[in-house]
Amino acid sequence: MRAYISQQDMLDLKTVRNGTNSVIVPLTHGTVEGSGLKATITQGGSDSMTQDTKLGIAHIDVRTQARTDDGQFLFIYYTGVLKIDEAVAKVLTGAKDAKSTEFGDLHWFVAPIMETSDEKFKWVENTLFVAEGRLVVDEQGSAVEYQIFKVSN
Secondary structure, X not given: OEEEEOOOOOEEEEEOOOOOEEXXXXXXXXXXXXXXXXXXXXXXXXXXXEEEOOOOEEEEEEEEEEEEXXXXXXEEEEEEEEEOOHHHXXXXXXXXXXXXXXXXXXXXXXXXXXXXOOHHXXXXXXXXXXXXXXXXXXXXXXXXXXXXEEOOO
């Protein structure tokens, strides 16, 4: 899954009542692909991060939606943790020298949950997923990308 972000429309609420920083990052477009599923992320989603600046950790809460190639819809939401380091800060602030990272470079893990009315993908509603994140900086802009794993025994 890859979702592009909009730094210019980011809402930085600064310090909120519990002493953490709160940032809301709009998701503009992207893709979800795998296990026969191919969908396009549509506008309207966002990544809400609560940042503990003392620990350098962001708690992530994402809500987004996608349309499959045959016109069905997915609702995707997930929570997780991201260690804010220099590479992450550069991407979030839109720094000119921001660079892509590789899976394994960052402490960034989430647990995606998906919902759909499409019968052929109903199995995603009964599946536990975990994912590792990385940053992508390319000609389209800055994106978050997840390598998603299905948990099974």
